[in-house]
Amino acid sequence: MNRTVLLIEDNAQNRYLVTFLLERSGYRVITAVDGPEGIRKALELLPDLILLDIQLPAMDGYAVARALxxxxxxxxxxxxxxxxxxxxxxxxxxxxxxxNGYIEKPINPDTFVAEIGRFDPGPATDRGAT
Structure with missing residues (x-):
């Protein structure tokens, strides 16, 4: 079964890159473009992992993290x-x-999946090959 990641990110290029990298590695990615949408989707989906941009419209990532x-x-x-x-x-x-963690942008496409894997509580066998 695919692990579900909620990506809360307002930049379309960043959403595309992160989604591509994670889906290629077997994750299911759901996106939200701002904090309120991210909180709503988190409540609905109860994802396995949340990736959160800090600089968001409507509500910054710090407030989103506290709300979550x-x-x-x-x-x-x-x-x-x-x-x-x-x-x-x-x-x-x-x-x-x-x-729980912090990754600086720009992300490194070669190491990003492994970096977030440190925070993914699921077994590595749930993730597809890279």
Whole structure:
């Protein structure tokens, strides 16, 4: 069975690249373009993993992470910030808002799936070959 990843990302090119990389590796990817949509989809789908941009319209990623963590059914779901916010303290701010991990943009297509795999609680056999 495919693992489900919710990608909350407003940039179409970033959504395309991440979706391509993950689907090629056997993940099922659902996307949302802003925080409120991401929260709604997370509640509906209860994904295995959430990838969260920090710079989003309507609601920043920090607020989204805090909102997701306030939902009992999502408290154990790994959330990984995937963001261009790479200044001193940004990683800590993401982790403090409830993210389990932090990956800087631009992502490296050669290592991205392995990087997020560290946060995926499912067995590696659930993922297809790369």
């Amino acid at each position: 963590r306030a939902i009992p059914a999502l408290q154990q779901t790994p959330i990984v910030a995937v963001t261009s916010y790479a200044m001193v303290g940004d990683r800590e701010k993401s982790l403090g808002a409830g993210c």
